[in-house]
Amino acid sequence: MTEILAVGEAMGPALALLGGGDVVAIPTETVYGLAGDATNGIGVARIFEAKGRPRFNPLIAHVADMAMAERIAIFDPLSRKLALAFWPGPLTLVLPQRPGNGIHPLVTAGLDTIALRMPRGFGGDLIAKLGRPLAAPSANSSGRISATTAQAVAADLGARIKLVVDGGATPVGLESTIVKAEGKGLRLLRPGGIAAGEIEALIGMPLSRGGTAGVEAPGMLASHYAPGAAVRLNADTVGKDEALLGFGRRRAEGWQHAAAFLNLSEAGDPREAASNLFAYMQELDRSGTRTIAVEPIPQGGLGEAINDRLSRAAAPRDNLLPPT
Known part of the structure; x- marks a missing residue:
């Protein structure tokens, strides 16, 4: 069974597990995430295995600061403006990958783009101390309801992971908003914890909606977030x-x-x-x-x-x- 540790005592054990290619469930401001070292293929594969997640569904890579983000992806002016306004926070940007960024291909599911987010709180501190980005989808079985408490994570994934970091109930309660720059505008791939209107007010133009063919980012499967009923x-x-x-x-x-x-x-x-x-x-x-x-x-x-x-x-x- 998994161990549940409070934020104040979990940093050392979490770093040890991540450094050894294992996974850790962590609190973020959105929902709990199942985190693994995004540069370690074994760690990323364990995320997919623990969740039962299909390999064609990409993961979000989480960063500690803009310097780390810049090493991973290429920012256009509009995406940079959003990052400076909303990071750290519940916004994910889909960006072209920077060559040689060290991100394991499993994270991006073979795409030439990568989804990046900068989380608040324990997640951001953990990434900074690890010194490497974390791949971290929601900490639940694939397709099921996302977890907003440590107890919900343990009830679902407790037999498959070693550690859940307990940061209390997540304040936002929904996954991040995902946007992608296209030409001179932005496309909303997944609505989330930042309302589209806030983004539109910042950039002074409406967001286009929806994806194109195929999965471009996490959270785009037609059946998702589902209870048993x-x-x-x-x-x-x-x-x-x-x-x-x-x-x-x-x-x-x-x-x-x-x-x-x-x-x-x-x-x-x-x-x-x-x-x-x-x-x-x-x-x-x-x-x-x-x-x-x-x-x-x-x-x-x-x-x-x-x-x-x-x-x-x-x-x-x-x-x-x-x-x-």
Whole structure:
């Protein structure tokens, strides 16, 4: 079974495991990540093995500072502007790889680009002390709900990893926003912890949406973030055998008879809803229900990212390819 150590006592053991080509589950501001040395093929392979993640799905490489990022990737002016504004934080930039950057090819799944992020807190400190970037997808079984607490990581991956670093519940609760510069603009590949509107306000232009053919970045599989139960979206009624995930003060008809009920945000606050999303989905899934009905959530702000995660959770489970 895995060992859970608080942030204050975990640095030494985490560095020892990473230096030996092993993996460590770590807290970030978004969700918990399953980290391995991005330059070590054995460590990266252990990430894929522990998660059961398909090898065609690339990983995000996490850096401690801009100097490390510059050694790995080539920054265009627009991406640099975003990095200076939002790093450290929940933003991932997809950039051309710098030749000879030392990143193991498994991290990028054979792409000529790489996804980079600079995390806050323990993750950033760990990378700085290691002196090398960390590949770190979410610390959960592939395709399942992302973990926002150390206990959720241990319940899912505890038999497959040696250490979970406990930094408490993650404050953002959603994975990072992923963007890619194209020509003179930016394309949103995955909505996340930074609302698209914040990025658009900074660059003074709208983001284009969606990917092209194939997987360009993590989090683009059509079926992802899924509980064991089926997920039914935009529910205005709920059956007595269904659990209900609510939002705001207006209730779906029949909500009193739901098998279980949790409200993402009574006040209708998308930021609060984002921080609760994965933990509440896991709790409703544990109720034993076969279906989780989800009340409508507005698209504005972080609502875009919340609805993205919910639509992937509701997608057919045999659909492993991104939407075309």
